Amino acid sequence: MTTDFSDRLLRWFDISGRKHLPWQQQISPYRVWVSEIMLQQTQVATVIGYFERFMQRFPTIDQLADASEDEVLHLWTGLGYYARARNLHKTARSIIADFNGEFPTNLEQLVALPGIGRSTAGAIISIACGGRAAILDGNVKRVLARCFGVYGWPGQTPVANTLWEIAERLTPTRRVNDYTQAIMDLGATLCTRSRPDCDQCPMLETCVAHKTDEIERLPGKKTRQAIPVRSTYMLLIENSEGEFLLEKRPSLGLWGGLWGFPETEPALLDAVLENQALEPVAAQVILPFRHTFTHFHLDITPLHVRSSRSSHPIGEPDKLIWYDLQAPQAIGLTRPVTRIFAQLKGLQKP
Ligand code: SF4
Structure with missing residues (x-):
């Protein structure tokens, strides 16, 4: 079964797989690692531009390690899940300090680095070094759950262990780099979350989900729970x-290390405005909106105010800046800030 699966997959990949993505060129552990981290939770089409800008600015791990966290977060702005960027930066520094700038190539050392899980480590070892190591990212989980009829939500340990x-069993010793790219590609292009293109799939004849008409059920979904709502004034x-x-x-x-608007709880709004001598701008032009995190909703009310102080309000000076929309500083901004600034710019247009 093992060889048959990988042979079919590789035959399909040779003819139909993607081979021109930016991280498939000049393959190195560094480029594979950055692309894998960016691709977690994010679509290929979105990642391409971010990856190219990142590589242009930080072509080597040394340059990434030398950069400030602000600059790394600036290049990450809009990609979300910012812990990924902070870990990337920490890991670059650790590889320079502890491994003399060379990526470790064994699984245990890789997974001990910040932000590198077993699947990312497997991708680095197999794609960049040609070593036999399995991967199990979101796309691969979906393909395997469907092909082999693995029921249940892959976030549960027994389901993940089975996958x-x-x-591990399917990963071949020959052409392991192509195999890894191929199985990710199958999940990204044919075996998509909704409406997979089974007619083009090399696994059509043996796929359990297809045979039993259970594609919608596989992989199993997490049971949704109501999430709480919080509110804030920005x-x-x-x-x-x-x-x-x-x-x-x-x-x-939340949004650790990024730059955001000062916030206050609704109950403290009046006291904050008075203490800081802030005057609300007469017309409220930005509408309240909701930002949803995985574990709660945040209802945000933006309040445009003018300061009668010429200097900073009370606070730590290196944690506060005046941000110039016409000549923006290279720093990472929270999602509400980019959204609100885009709205303000739109309102300022003649
Ligand atoms: S046959 Fe369909 S459901 Fe099965 S692996 Fe292929 S694309 Fe996915």
Whole structure:
């Protein structure tokens, strides 16, 4: 079964697989690692531009390690899941400090680095080094659950263990780099979440989900639970130069290390405005909106205010900046900030 599966997959890949994605060129552990981290939770089409800009700015791991966290987060702005960028930066520094700038090539050392899980480590070893190691990213989980009829949500340990066993068993010793790209590709292009293109699939004859008409059921889904709602005021504090005050968020927690608007709880709004001598701008132009995280909704009310102070409000100076929309600084911004600035720019157009 093992050889048959990989042979069919490789035959399909030779004819129909994608071979021109930017991270499939000049393959190296560094490029494979960055692409794998970007591709977690993010579509290929979105990642391409981010990957190219990232590689242009940081062509080597040394340059990434030398950069400031602000610059790394700046290049990540809009990709989401910012812990990925902070871990990427930490791992680059650790590889320079502890491995003399060379990527480790064994699984145990790789998974000990920040942000590198077993699947990412498997991709680095197999694609960049040609070593036999399995991967199990979201696309591969879907392909294997459907092909072999593995029921249940892959986030549950017993289901994940079964999928890992199958993935390990199927991984060939020959052409392991192509095999790894091929199985990810099959999930991304044919065996898609909805409406997979089974007629073109090399696994059509043996696929359990197809035979039993259970494609919709596989892989199993997580049972949805209602998530709580929180609310906040975001203060768009504008000075006399038309610049906005941003503060750096703590490294740990929501939007860690990014720059956001100062916030206040609804109950404290009046006291904050009074203490900081802030005057609400007469017309409220930005509408409240909801930002949804995996574990809660955040209802955001933007409040455009003017500061009568010429300097910073009370706070740590290196954690506060006046952000100039006409000459923006290279820093990472939270999603609400990019959204609100885009709206403000739109409103300013003649
Ligand atoms: S036959 Fe269809 S469901 Fe089965 S692996 Fe191929 S594309 Fe996916």
